[in-house]
Amino acid sequence: MEEEGVKEAGEKPRGAQTVDKAGWIKKSSGGLLGFWKDRYLLLCQAQLLVYENEDDQKCVETVELGSYEKCQDLRALLKRKHRFILLRSPGNKVSDIKFQAPTGEEKESWIKALNEGINRGKNKAFDEVKVDKSCALEHVTRDRVRGGQRRRPPTRVHLKEFGMNALLLSAWFGHLRILQILVNSGAKIHCKSKDGLTLLHCAAQKGHVPVLAFIMEDLEDVALDHVDKMGRTAFHRAAEHGQLDALDFLVGSGCDHSVKDKEGNTALHLAAGRGHMAVLQRLVDIGLDLEEQNVEGLTALHAAAGGTHPDCVRLLLRAGSTVNALTQKNLSCLHYAALSGSEDVSRVLIHAGGCTNVADHQGASPLHLAVMHNFPALVQLLINSDSDLNAMDNRQQTPLHLAAEHAWQDIAEMLLIAGVDLNLRDKQGKTALAVAARSNHVSLVDMIIKADRFYKWEKDHLSCRDLSDPSGKSLSFKQDHRQETQHLRSVLWRLASRHLQPREWKKLAYSWDFTEAHVYAIEQQWTGTRSYQEHGHRMLLIWLHGVSTAGENPSKALFEGLVTIGRRDLAENIRKKANAAPSAPRRCTAM
CATH class of the missing domain: 1.25.40.20 (Ankyrin repeat-containing domain)
Incomplete structure (x- = not known):
C-alpha cells in the first residue's frame, strides 16, 4: 500500500463506532478476498469477520486465523509501493505486519496472497485498511484445531496457493449455500486444484455429506471415481482422512471400492496408516481384500504397524490379516513396528505369532x-x-x-x-x-x-x-558407583596412579586372565607418557567387577596378584590400606 493510501485510511469511516469492529477492509479486491465479493471484511484480533453491509451489527461469517507453532518471526519487507500497513486509530502508522511461517516459501505465500487480496484495486484505487493497535496479524494459524497426525487444517491462504478457486473452497469448507449460488451463476463445475482435487474430492476429504449429496444429485456428469494427481478418488480421500459418513455416502452412491492410487494403495491402506478405526472397520465389513499389496508390497497390516496404531493392528489381525506377510524388500510387519519404535504394536504382533527372526533385504x-x-x-x-x-x-x-x-x-x-x-x-x-x-x-x-x-x-x-536371580536382573556391566566399594576403588586409583610402573598393569592383567584383545582394546584409548595410569586404573576396575561378581575376596586377590608380578612390598602396603576402612569388604587377616 502506498503512502497516498495510508493517508486516505486515516479518516474514520461509517460504522467505526461499533465496538467489535476493530478494523475493516472494504472494496472487492479480487484474489484472496474475491471470495467475499461485495461484502465487508473486518480484522478483529485473530478473526476475520464478514458482514453483508458496513453498518451491520452481526457478521454472517467468522474466519478463524492463527499461526503455526515453532515458526520463524518474519517481517514483510517488500517494496514501498507494496507495503501492507497497519494503522492505529485515529490513523497513526505502525510497523509492517509480522508474518510467521515455517519456511521462507510459506512466508512468501502469505505475503503474496495478502498483497493481491488487499492492495489490488481498479484504477489504482486502494483498499482501505484500518485496525486497532492490538490487532497485529501475527498468530495466523496457531489456534486452529489439529487434525490427523497432529496436522492443522490449511487456511484460505494456503488453499489459494494450491489453486483452489471459490467453487472448490465452498466444497472444502462445506458452504453449501455459496456453492449453490456459484453453480447457479454459471461457475464451471468441472474444475480442479493444482493437485487435481475436484469438488467431490474436497467435500469427501472434509466430510461434508450435504455438499456431496448436492454434487451427486444436482450436478451433471460428475465422475464418482475421478482420480487426482496421486491417483486417488474421493473414496480414497474419505478413507484417508477418517470421514466415515462421507465414505458411507460414496459407497451408497456406487463408488469403486477396490481402486488403487498410483502407489498401489487401497482405501484400506490409507485408513490403516492413519489409524482411523471406524473407517477401517467399515472397509473390512465391506469386504476389501486384507492381503492386497501396494507397489512396495505393503499390506494394510504393514501400514497400521508402521503408523503405530495397535488398535488397527488388532482389528486387522482379528479380521484375518497375515501377521508374517512380507514386502518386496522382505520387511515384515514387525520390521515396520521396530522402525517406528512401537512397543505396543510389536507386542500385539508377537502375541499373534509374528516371527522375530525374519531378515529383510x-x-x-x-x-x-x-x-x-x-x-x-x-x-x-x-x-x-x-x-x-x-x-x-x-x-x-x-x-x-x-x-x-x-x-x-x-x-x-x-x-x-x-x-x-x-x-x-x-x-x-x-x-x-x-x-x-x-x-x-x-x-x-x-x-x-x-x-x-x-x-x-x-x-x-x-x-x-545366583539361583535366586535366574534372569540376571541384579547383573550389571556398567561402571560401579556402589557405596560399599568406594574405599577399595579409591585404593585402586592410588595404586594405578602412584605405584604401578608403566608395564606392570599389563603383567597384572595377564596374571588375572585378561586376553590380548582385552589389553589391546584398553590401550586404544588415551595416549601419552602417563596414559598407563588411566589404562591401569580401568583394568583394575574391570578386575574388581569380576572378583565381586564371583564372590571372591578382592583384598586377597589383589595381594596375590601383586606378589605374582614381584611386588610383595607394594602388596603389603596395599593390604594395610585396603583393610583400613571400617566398611572394607572381607578383610584379609591372613594371606
Whole structure:
C-alpha cells in the first residue's frame, strides 16, 4: 500500500463506532478476498469477520486465523509501493505486519496472497485498511484445531496457493449455500486444484455429506471415481482422512471400492496408516481384500504397524490379516513396528505369532532395527521374545556390533546380560569389542570386557549365577558407583596412579586372565607418557567387577596378584590400606 493510501485510511469511516469492529477492509479486491465479493471484511484480533453491509451489527461469517507453532518471526519487507500497513486509530502508522511461517516459501505465500487480496484495486484505487493497535496479524494459524497426525487444517491462504478457486473452497469448507449460488451463476463445475482435487474430492476429504449429496444429485456428469494427481478418488480421500459418513455416502452412491492410487494403495491402506478405526472397520465389513499389496508390497497390516496404531493392528489381525506377510524388500510387519519404535504394536504382533527372526533385504532382523534406532524398551521386548541375539546382517554385524558402533550403553547391557556371543566378527573381521574400541567408546569397551570375563568364569564354575536371580536382573556391566566399594576403588586409583610402573598393569592383567584383545582394546584409548595410569586404573576396575561378581575376596586377590608380578612390598602396603576402612569388604587377616 502506498503512502497516498495510508493517508486516505486515516479518516474514520461509517460504522467505526461499533465496538467489535476493530478494523475493516472494504472494496472487492479480487484474489484472496474475491471470495467475499461485495461484502465487508473486518480484522478483529485473530478473526476475520464478514458482514453483508458496513453498518451491520452481526457478521454472517467468522474466519478463524492463527499461526503455526515453532515458526520463524518474519517481517514483510517488500517494496514501498507494496507495503501492507497497519494503522492505529485515529490513523497513526505502525510497523509492517509480522508474518510467521515455517519456511521462507510459506512466508512468501502469505505475503503474496495478502498483497493481491488487499492492495489490488481498479484504477489504482486502494483498499482501505484500518485496525486497532492490538490487532497485529501475527498468530495466523496457531489456534486452529489439529487434525490427523497432529496436522492443522490449511487456511484460505494456503488453499489459494494450491489453486483452489471459490467453487472448490465452498466444497472444502462445506458452504453449501455459496456453492449453490456459484453453480447457479454459471461457475464451471468441472474444475480442479493444482493437485487435481475436484469438488467431490474436497467435500469427501472434509466430510461434508450435504455438499456431496448436492454434487451427486444436482450436478451433471460428475465422475464418482475421478482420480487426482496421486491417483486417488474421493473414496480414497474419505478413507484417508477418517470421514466415515462421507465414505458411507460414496459407497451408497456406487463408488469403486477396490481402486488403487498410483502407489498401489487401497482405501484400506490409507485408513490403516492413519489409524482411523471406524473407517477401517467399515472397509473390512465391506469386504476389501486384507492381503492386497501396494507397489512396495505393503499390506494394510504393514501400514497400521508402521503408523503405530495397535488398535488397527488388532482389528486387522482379528479380521484375518497375515501377521508374517512380507514386502518386496522382505520387511515384515514387525520390521515396520521396530522402525517406528512401537512397543505396543510389536507386542500385539508377537502375541499373534509374528516371527522375530525374519531378515529383510539387508539381512536385518527387527532386533537389528530396534537397536539401530535406539529403542531400549523394544529391544528388551524382542530379547524376551526369543529373538536371535547373534543374527548377522549383510555386513555380518550382530545387534551388539550396532550398539557398540553407536555407543548405546543401555541396549548393549541388555544384549550382554542376555548372553550374546562376543566372538562373532563382522566383514572387517572385528568383534563388537574391537568396534567399540575403534570408536573410542571407553565405557562400552569396559562393559564388553567385563561381560567376556564373567561368562568365561561362569563357564568354568558349576554355580554359574545366583539361583535366586535366574534372569540376571541384579547383573550389571556398567561402571560401579556402589557405596560399599568406594574405599577399595579409591585404593585402586592410588595404586594405578602412584605405584604401578608403566608395564606392570599389563603383567597384572595377564596374571588375572585378561586376553590380548582385552589389553589391546584398553590401550586404544588415551595416549601419552602417563596414559598407563588411566589404562591401569580401568583394568583394575574391570578386575574388581569380576572378583565381586564371583564372590571372591578382592583384598586377597589383589595381594596375590601383586606378589605374582614381584611386588610383595607394594602388596603389603596395599593390604594395610585396603583393610583400613571400617566398611572394607572381607578383610584379609591372613594371606
